[in-house]
Amino acid sequence: MLTQKQFFEKAGAGELAAVRCGHCGALAIPPREFCPECSARAWEPTTLSGEGTIASYTVIRVAPRGRADEVPYAIAAVHMKEGVSLLGRVVDVPFETLKIGLPVRFRPLTKNGQTAVGFGPSAQTPR
Amino acid sequence: MRRVAVIGVGVTKFGRHDRTSAELFAEAAAEALADAGVSPTAVQALYYGNVVGGETEKQLHTSPQAASVLGLPAVPTTRFETACASSHAAFRHAVMEVGSGVSDVVLVGGAERVLNVTTEESTEYFAYASDARWEQTLGLTFPGVFALVARAHMAKHGTTEEQMAAVAVKNHKHGTKNPKAQFQKEITLEQVMKSALVADPLKLYDCCPFTDGGAAVVIASEEVARKARRPIWVLASAAASDWMLIGDKRDLSRVPATERAAAAAYRQAGLGPQDVDVVELHDCFTIAEIVATEGLGLFEAGMGGVAAEKGWTSVGGKMPVNPSGGLKAKGHPIGATGAAQIAEIVTQLRHDAGGRQVDGARVGLTHTLGGNTATVLVSLFGRD
Numbered sequence: 001m002l003t004q005k006q007f008f009e010k011a012g013a014g015e016l017a018a019v020r021c022g023h024c025g026a027l028a029i030p031p032r033e034f035c036p037e038c039s040a041r042a043w044e045p046t047t048l049s050g051e052g053t054i055a056s057y058t059v060i061r062v063a064p065r066g067r068a069d070e071v072p073y074a075i076a077a078v079h080m081k082e083g084v085s086l087l088g089r090v091v092d093v094p095f096e097t098l099k100i101g102l103p104v105r106f107r108p109l110t111k112n113g114q115t116a117v118g119f120g121p122s123a124q125t126p127r
Numbered sequence: 128m129r130r131v132a133v134i135g136v137g138v139t140k141f142g143r144h145d146r147t148s149a150e151l152f153a154e155a156a157a158e159a160l161a162d163a164g165v166s167p168t169a170v171q172a173l174y175y176g177n178v179v180g181g182e183t184e185k186q187l188h189t190s191p192q193a194a195s196v197l198g199l200p201a202v203p204t205t206r207f208e209t210a211c212a213s214s215h216a217a218f219r220h221a222v223m224e225v226g227s228g229v230s231d232v233v234l235v236g237g238a239e240r241v242l243n244v245t246t247e248e249s250t251e252y253f254a255y256a257s258d259a260r261w262e263q264t265l266g267l268t269f270p271g272v273f274a275l276v277a278r279a280h281m282a283k284h285g286t287t288e289e290q291m292a293a294v295a296v297k298n299h300k301h302g303t304k305n306p307k308a309q310f311q312k313e314i315t316l317e318q319v320m321k322s323a324l325v326a327d328p329l330k331l332y333d334c335c336p337f338t339d340g341g342a343a344v345v346i347a348s349e350e351v352a353r354k355a356r357r358p359i360w361v362l363a364s365a366a367a368s369d370w371m372l373i374g375d376k377r378d379l380s381r382v383p384a385t386e387r388a389a390a391a392a393y394r395q396a397g398l399g400p401q402d403v404d405v406v407e408l409h410d411c412f413t414i415a416e417i418v419a420t421e422g423l424g425l426f427e428a429g430m431g432g433v434a435a436e437k438g439w440t441s442v443g444g445k446m447p448v449n450p451s452g453g454l455k456a457k458g459h460p461i462g463a464t465g466a467a468q469i470a471e472i473v474t475q476l477r478h479d480a481g482g483r484q485v486d487g488a489r490v491g492l493t494h495t496l497g498g499n500t501a502t503v504l505v506s507l508f509g510r511d
Contacts, residue, residue, distance in 0.1 A: 004260055008260070029374075030261065030372070055279065055379065056275040056276075056278040056279040056282075056379045057275070057278060058271050058274030058275055058278065058326045058327050058328075058329075059324075059326065059327040060266060060267075060268055060270075060271050060326050061323070061324045061325055061326060061327070062246070062247075062250065062268065062270065062325045062326070063247070063250070063266055063268065064247060064250045064251035064254050064263075064266060064268060065245075065247040065248050065250065065251040066251070067266045068247065070266060073266060075265055075266070075267055075271055075275075077275055077373055077374060077376075077379060084374070085374040085375070085376075085377070086374045087261065087262060087265060087267070087372065087373045087374045088265065089265050089266070095327075100278065100279075100282045114264065116264040116265055117261070117265070
């Protein structure tokens with residue numbers, strides 16, 4: 001089993017970890033106790049490629065307290081190549097080029113020792 | 128299950144108040160008890176919704192506090208917290224208490240106080256209803272969540288920003304007829320389209336406001352309700368959930384919890400969307416109303432925006448939605464919202480809604496969504 005803490009430690013080191021059900025093969029990220037597809041508890045660790053495409057996106061202009069100096073910033077739901085999705089910040093992609101279907105690549109964003117999920121341009125992102 | 132009716136409703140003015148949430152609830156509850164024509168001593172339980180009391184008022188244990196401030200310190204009471212759907216969740220459980228025969232008269236309500244803190248503070252506190260580690264760390268806000276829904280809906284169905292703006296214009300127009308509404312002034316499509324971006328593509332006028340307010344309803348068994356002046360029957364009350372994380376939601380253009388809760392409510396009542404005459408639904412953002420009208424089966428997927436634009440969801444249209452002004456114009460005191468929606472539908476079914484009355488309404492529906500679309504409650508109501 002992969003704990004949340006272990007996931008983010010691996011993410012900080014550049015590895016996008018996930019779990020695959022040893023019974024039905026379903027992929028999950030983040031891990032949960034039971035497989036939502038078959039209810040088994042037979043997870044096996046795996047690593048994702050980090051490649052995905054934007055499923056939806058927004059640019060946050062009004063931020064929660066403590067983040068006023070970060071606006072504007074982009075957040076996207078990304079469909080990973082392997083079939084799961086993740087929400088993350090999008091960095092180094094001009095806002096005007098953001099669109100559904102745009103290829104992006106996982107990139108850990110670490111600030112004050114805490115890693116969050118991020119995405120930057122991939123080799124497939126048009127320049 | 129026994130039949131259950133709403134026999135009294137009460138709502139404070141929505142907007143800015145200098146009273147605590149417990150005081151706001153007590154005002155609404157006193158109005159609801161007077162409307163029901165029952166003595167406070169008849170109340171056997173309080174089901175209460177409050178969300179950010181711990182943050183904005185440094186107050187937990189808000190349900191006994193509310194009961195004490197009302198003057199009913201001994202009633203069994205529990206606070207429900209399902210983000211913005213809290214008092215609708217409280218209502219469903221209260222209906223089960225009366226329906227099962229445990230109690231005959233139960234008070235349900237909620238209240239919220241948020242305008243005593245800054246917008247950036249309340250934006251932070253509302254974001255607590257998203258996952259702390261996976262989403263709050265990204266700086267995700269609630270407008271951000273529904274902006275993701277909006278982009279997905281626009282891409283899948285061709286929904287436009289103008290159609291979203293039409294929802295805001297319509298709900299503001301309805302709000303002008305509601306003396307309890309936070310905003311009682313009309314706005315134009317141009318004003319919405321030119322308002323500042325909050326989370327692309329959502330603009331300021333696509334978003335409901337922060338609001339202080341309270342709401343309460345009194346529910347009763349059939350035996351008690353038959354003696355009441357104007358009972359409105361609870362035909363169904365259903366809840367559904369969905370994955371907490373945005374990343375786990377496979378199609379952001381839909382809210383599966385709305386579809387599941389609606390299916391359960393229609394099944395309980397033996398009714399379908401075609402039987403509904405008036406709807407109060409959760410328009411925390413304009414796109415949320417569009418997606419909800421589709422999820423409730425009022426319009427086909429992709430037609431929610433068209434419906435707003437063509438006036439089908441206006442009072443006088445073929446499927447009036449949010450005659451109260453909705454969260455957008457009436458305001459959204461999150462812990463009170465579900466109870467306030469029920470109060471409006473009861474008022475509509477009593478044919479007592481004045482200038483915003485939906486003519487001849489016999490069946491009404493309330494829909495309340497919690498936070499990041501992970502909680503939805505749907506209830507159905509009918510008159511004799």
